[in-house]
Amino acid sequence: MFKKLPGDEAQQLVSTTPDTAVVFRPAVLRTPAIITIVIFVWRLLAGLVRLVWRHPIASAVVTAPTVLAWLYGWQYGLSFVAGVLVGLTSWALLGRLSFNRWIGWRLLAFWRLVWVYRRHWQPVMIISGLGRHLRGRDYLPRLVSIRCTSWADLVTVKMLHGQAVKDWADRTDHLAHGFGARSCRVSVAKAGRLLLVFPRHDPLATPLPAMPIPDAASVGPVEVGTCEDGTPWLLKVHGTHILVAGATGAGKGSVIWSTIRGLLPAVRADLVEIWALDPKRMELSFGRDLFGDRYAASPTDCADLLEAAVAVMQERADRFAGLQRNHTPTVEDPFVLVVVDEVAFLTAYQSDKGLKLRISAALATLTTQGRAVGVGVLAALQDPRKEVMNIRNLFPDKIALRLDESEQVDMVLGDGARDRGALADHISPIPEQGAGVGYVRLECSPDPIRVRAAYVSDTDIHTMATGFTPGPDTAPMTAVEVTR
Incomplete structure (x- = not known):
């Protein structure tokens, strides 16, 4: 009924035993040379x-x-x-x-x-x-x-x-x-x-000197270093919150002081106020004259200063309600940047449970409601674990400097950041090679960007502090004083 094609029949069967393989010759179609x-x-x-x-x-x-x-x-x-x-x-x-x-x-x-x-x-x-x-x-x-x-x-x-x-x-x-x-x-x-x-090579292997202080007063983006592709690293500070995580000696101070350095003309023009919380009493105290009375070191003073920032935020929210949705820095309503060095000491390692709850509540309030009314938070910590910093997801922009473990990269930058190339745990511990080097993950992009912050030396900080002295009207407002 069906015509057999060439190659269908078995060829040269040697044995008829069941375990003998049957070899079939495949059909050959000859193609014309043309x-x-x-x-x-x-x-x-x-x-x-x-x-x-x-x-x-x-x-x-x-x-x-x-x-x-x-x-x-x-x-x-x-x-x-x-x-x-x-x-x-x-x-x-x-x-x-x-x-x-x-x-x-x-x-x-x-x-x-x-x-x-x-x-x-x-x-x-x-x-x-x-x-x-x-x-x-x-x-x-x-x-x-x-x-x-x-x-x-x-x-x-x-x-x-x-x-x-x-x-x-x-x-x-x-x-x-x-x-x-x-x-x-x-x-x-x-x-x-x-x-x-x-x-092909590492363009960030050489330390960067401190960025020059801008001539014009601006709330950002602030140039704090260089990206891997050679473009300036412009850090947005107004309208966001920033979390900086890194091991000891990773260069968190470079990010903090470069940011303050870039905002200094705006501070002089009364468009920006920097409120400093320095529980270690080492990093920010060197330039204490820049902050005036808006500086806190003891846990009690830190809690008071954070609650004062919350009071400023709530007073502005009451005035802006129904009138404006975004903040524009003015002399009357300047942008307030709350800088917290080693925030884990205040939120996790604080022995006084009452102060710990006050500080955690104030930080959570600022990071959830502050950026719309011109109050931002720049926080630095060493240990990014959830039990140490349980509000880290409230920071839209995150910076991971050198970290000790690969799992910590995703803790700081979000799931999948290390798989996309954010190898913060591979950054060299040698200060000349790795201090200030890190990866940035912005709110608007899931892809991490490799950067290096400029190194602001003690001499640079001293020059900044002696060249600027806050006036008498820069004392922090308490909850009672915030009534306009």
């Missing part, structure tokens, strides 16, 4: 068009001298190559920035694409588990493009259908070592595509 030639020519032309489209500069570098040599002789082709080399060398020496922008980084990207990524793409994908080898065929994520900057390779990848970002975030170590990089960070470029960042 079809094979057409397919080969089509693939060759498509590959050439794709090569020219993706790499126009490299294609022109090879094609132009070849065409000149073929049409006019090898002397013209050689002269063209020599002229181009002389011109590019002169450009690189005289205008290095523009040369790197238009030529240098593109050539480096092409070289690393060919020699590093495409060369190792298939084995790295298969061994790391991001690719699949099924029935003799490799199913690999597609390498879309690569862009080089002064410090890193930015690789765009198209994921396989069915893959998730977490599949890649869990294999950052595999990717980093597979492509010879120090680390790897994963972020979403768009639906189905990822951006992999492979640093």
